[in-house]
Amino acid sequence: VAIPVAADVDDDRALGMSLVEQAGFEGFDAGTITDSWRQQPGSPVYCTDLTAEEMPGALGKAIGERSPKRRDLAMHVIAELMGDPTSELGKDFLVRVNRRGRLRAQAVRQAGGTPVVVANGAEGEPASGKDRVLDPVPVVVTVAPEAFIAGEESAVVAAVSGRPAVPADKLLRITDSGVGGAPTLVQNVETLAHLALIARHGPVWFRAAGTGAEPGTFLATVGGAVGAPGVLEAGYGVRLGDLIDAAGGATTPLQAVLLGGYHGGWVPARPGLPAEVRRLAALVTGRGACRHPDGTARLVTSTMRTFEADVAAHLAGRCLAAESGTERVHR
Amino acid sequence: MSTVRLHVDWTACDGRGLCAELLPELLTEDDWGYPAARTGEAEPAVPAELRDSARRAVARCPALALRLVQR
Numbered sequence: 521v522a523i524p525v526a527a528d529v530d531d532d533r534a535l536g537m538s539l540v541e542q543a544g545f546e547g548f549d550a551g552t553i554t555d556s557w558r559q560q561p562g563s564p565v566y567c568t569d570l571t572a573e574e575m576p577g578a579l580g581k582a583i584g585e586r587s588p589k590r591r592d593l594a595m596h597v598i599a600e601l602m603g604d605p606t607s608e609l610g611k612d613f614l615v616r617v618n619r620r621g622r623l624r625a626q627a628v629r630q631a632g633g634t635p636v637v638v639a640n641g642a643e644g645e646p647a648s649g650k651d652r653v654l655d656p657v658p659v660v661v662t663v664a665p666e667a668f669i670a671g672e673e674s675a676v677v678a679a680v681s682g683r684p685a686v687p688a689d690k691l692l693r694i695t696d697s698g699v700g701g702a703p704t705l706v707q708n709v710e711t712l713a714h715l716a717l718i719a720r721h722g723p724v725w726f727r728a729a730g731t732g733a734e735p736g737t738f739l740a741t742v743g744g745a746v747g748a749p750g751v752l753e754a755g756y757g758v759r760l761g762d763l764i765d766a767a768g769g770a771t772t773p774l775q776a777v778l779l780g781g782y783h784g785g786w787v788p789a790r791p792g793l794p795a796e797v798r799r800l801a802a803l804v805t806g807r808g809a810c811r812h813p814d815g816t817a818r819l820v821t822s823t824m825r826t827f828e829a830d831v832a833a834h835l836a837g838r839c840l841a842a843e844s845g846t847e848r849v850h851r
Numbered sequence: 852m853s854t855v856r857l858h859v860d861w862t863a864c865d866g867r868g869l870c871a872e873l874l875p876e877l878l879t880e881d882d883w884g885y886p887a888a889r890t891g892e893a894e895p896a897v898p899a900e901l902r903d904s905a906r907r908a909v910a911r912c913p914a915l916a917l918r919l920v921q922r
Contacts, residue, residue: 687864691858691918
């Protein structure tokens with residue numbers, strides 16, 4: 521691990537470097553005091569475990585006009601995390617802050633910046649000047665067709681690789697061989713949105729919603745026989761009745777509700793039922809739930825119609841998981 | 852130390868059921884008629900004594916969805 525040392529007098533710098541080396545690190549000659557802004561908080565070398573070989577490149581990446589802003593943000597984030605007794609503060613805490621991009625995500629957001637560069641296929645040169653963002657890694661946005669199966673991980677890999685966005689046989693795991701044969705991680709947008717907020721507000725904030733076993737919130741698309749169908753955010757464990765009320769209430773007496781979309785199952789429409797995967801699993805796998813409605817069951821039939829139309833439109837016999845889901849609902 | 856395993860291409864499998872009939876020692880059918888390993892594994896290991904039966908099941912799959920892989 522190299523530590524940059526700056527001084528105007530060579531002897532002073534040599535003394536500083538020797539102290540660093542006695543402490544077990546490697547001293548790096550970072551030039552004069554005038555240049556030392558490149559190693560201040562928020563800069564690419566600050567609180568990292570870079571080697572002496574990596575040091576010149578990282579110092580060269582510091583951007584003068586952004587430094588004061590990044591320094592202030594860095595100090596703010598560090599103070600916030602240090603002041604939070606639930607933060608995991610190990611000996612490599614500051615390194616983690618810089619490395620894991622917590623700082624970057626936060627700095628981008630606070631600077632009112634857009635957290636992605638849309639390079640749209642272009643490689644190499646990140647955007648310059650005012651449009652430049654703090655993360656030097658170029659981001660390419662690929663738009664996939666709006667189809668249910670296009671979100672399946674091998675379909676995502678195919679879309680990014682320029683092939684039709686349909687699932688493929690996973691002879692090799694995507695995490696071993698995905699885009700261009702490289703190990704690939706496919707993330708859910710909702711997960712990333714959660715991560716950004718956890719980075720910003722911390723784990724205690726996240727756990728304030730939901731239940732002990734299933735902390736946090738989820739996005740629920742509520743449709744069918746409700747007054748105001750739409751997407752709602754709710755904590756896990758929310759009562760089914762509260763969720764339906766939030767979507768404008770039931771427009772007809774409900775007997776059963778389909779949970780979990782394509783892969784889900786029917787549960788009896790009991791308002792007190794908690795939307796918690798762990799507890800609902802038993803009910804759903806029973807599969808008796810969807811046979812339960814023997815009267816009007818309008819939610820069931822209307823959802824069923826939408827559901828089948830959707831599946832027929834998107835599926836075209838290409839996704840087994842969704843097919844079994846449909847068949848399972850039929851039973 | 853690799854093992855011969857039975858891999859199902861789920862994008863090709865149509866749940867015709869031949870494999871479960873030809874390899875009852877390894878496979879059963881799930882609620883929808885699709886093959887499921889008795890062990891619950893995604894890719895069940897094929898023991899040496901079942902290798903020939905497994906090869907026949909691979910060759911006879913009408914959807915060509917089966918193959919033996921070394922893992």
